[in-house]
Amino acid sequence: MFASEPGFIFGLDHANLLFHEAGHPIVGLFSNRLETYGGTMGQLTFPAVLAVSFWRQRQAISFAASVIWFFENWLNIARYMADARALELPLVGGGDHDWNTIFTRWNVLSYDTEIAGMVRFIGWTGMILAALWVGWRWWRDRSRTDSIEQF
Template identity: 45%
Template sequence: MNCPKCRHDLYEQSEICPHCGIVFEKYLKYHPEQTARKEVQAPIVTLYEEDEAKPLTRILFRQEQPGTSAYLRGQSIIVLGLMLWSWQLISPSIESNAVGNSFLHLVNLPFHEAGHIIFRPFGAFITSLGGTLGQLLMPSICAGVLLLKTRDPFGASVALWWIGENFLDIAPYMNDARAGQLPLVGGNFGHSAPYGFHDWQYLLTESGLLQYDHFLAKTVFAIGAVIMLLSLLWSGLMLIKRYKQ
């Protein structure tokens, strides 16, 4: 059978869907039309038969949302928007801090600051690194849940794009380790704030890598750009597969 809400295949009899968590009896009580239309379900997008034997392909490309043209159009708009946004964030130099001036920086910032609090028990060095870890962990968790729990690889590809964007967001901060010119939370600047206030000034100084701040920033920026492009390739391949089906 299939779950009447998330449409995930259920291979064992159960009272609760292990994927979306609904209780079948309660759900069908308030959605009686689902019982009456068991044989008239929206078409489900699955893989070609030859792909069923490839576990990695099945995980990365299986889409269980209703296979309608509306989904295809909506996902196409999202991919085109991310392609344009990627160009706007990747093409400028690190020094321009285009990512820092994007509203996505304000989305990443709370997770960055929360990371400092979460990793505080592990000492001063990990506390400073925790800000970067926090803003990378949140989109990584989203990508993992979407891919493995809700079986939504398209959503996971968008979350992967967000991971890459966070790498781009980290690069200008790392690049500023010696100069200390970027404004920090609270109105401080790295060159005038107490030692340890600027995360990457402290991290690179303590690790003896401060003179490599520009090189490390460019490396991190390049990693982020590659991740974003790979996510667009992944989502684009899913759109092509869906269009063919």
């Protein structure tokens, strides 16, 4: 992640892109206007559902990995947001630029890189907190014999 910032992480971001592209038509079934947001919703929904599922199964490491994946998506989203005015990223299918459309709609296009900076910050904070949580659990449980996978 450090090496590719602000780039594209091979494999992981391909999965994110797949969920992003799936999100548009799914949300588009319900609302034309919301279809633009569907991509971002799509790429966040899958790791969020996994995180909730692992939490309910009390799978700590898998839960933390899903949370890290969820927040890694924020870096990916920030990269796309920061491109709203520049329009330099190659887009799948060469279609509309989601964040150019959204920020124009919200009348905040001139703040694209600032908003992206905040989103990137939240992404890193979320990932670091999830990693610290795993470290804290390990530290707390280090003298116990039960599995670290258990809450």
